[in-house]
Amino acid sequence: MNQIRAYLIDDHRALREAVATMLDAQSDITVVGQAGDATAGIVDIAALRPDIVVLDLKLPGQSGMSAIGQILAVCPFTKVMIFTMYDNPGYVWATMNAGATGYVLKSAASEELLRAVRAVAAGGGFLQAEVTMPLLKRLAREAKLADESGALSSREMHILESLAAGKSNKMIARDLSLSEDTVKSHLRRVYEKIGAADRAHAVAIALRMQIIE
Template sequence: MIKVLIYEDNPQLREGLTMLIDGSDGFRVVAAYKNCNNAVDEVAAFNPDVILMDIDMPGINGIEGLKNIRTKNAEVKILMLTVFDDNKNVFESIKNGANGYILKKTAPARLLEYITEAASGGAPMSANIATQVLKMFSAMNNQKGEDYNLSEREKQVLQFLVNGYSYKMIAAEMIIAIDTVRSHIKKIYEKLHVNSKSEAVAKAFKDKIV
């Protein structure tokens, strides 16, 4: 059972998301709020697996809410659910620890797939968002950064992380055990001086490691 916490100020959409998720096998909405002003306490109280976080909300916006949650909880999966697909919001979300970035017009069945993917360690993005992210980073004129002494195997694992693969998917693609994947990722985090998958992906893009 994947427990979902929703932050969305539009009452119709909030109710629609709640009905969709609660009405689907394997999912349960533990709470739904119109703002994230008390998000840190609410996340602690309900202990969700995945948070759907709108960006444009009154009071504390979604990106600030994301930052606040990450000061206390690095484990919960946070998907930014938004009408915005501009570079600034995408980059700020990734930089501050979002696990995925999807548009509100996403089809219901696909949304459930994204939630499942995030819960299992993936980093889902709507296709046009992913394309935009790649364009945004490729347009940067930074010289290729150092490779942080990553081995070819570690670079391969990092590339899979950038592509949004879960640990299980990486293990299947590379024909190795999940524990081996975890070992590679632990070393990658140490070499990049990061603490999460989203930070590793952001650094990989920023420094053009892969």
């Protein structure tokens, strides 16, 4: 049986050591090291090259979120699993985009944490049930926005791009040979289609959804 070599980064020492003890008690898992902050952990990880890093998000100094990329840079074959108290789907989405392949809450039962460690170390992914549904809802919402953005007319796209360029309604009206009232009417329709509250929000959504560059 291949041993799973795990490394833990969490600033809550008692919890970290309890998790280490639980993992070490498994015949197929060995904890090769642990740290209370990301900076020290990354140095260790570069030397120890563990199979999996169990990483908290809230850490002193450098956050766990920003550490994901650095861990993968020093050890590309190491898997990263987030172990946190935060169930925000935005965090789940951001950590997956950064390269993590597992996300487990600290409220999880020990059996679930073990399943997650084994699945992630084996090259799979693991999302705890409590974070899966909120994430799916977020993805569905963003997909809906993407579909709706496809209904933007060429003129609405031009106006959205002009917003991103920082142009005023007056400048947009002049560029398109329209009245300012007509530009405002187009803007209201753009806001409705992509779910924006105002100009800045519209630009932010359009950039996130890659409607504009």
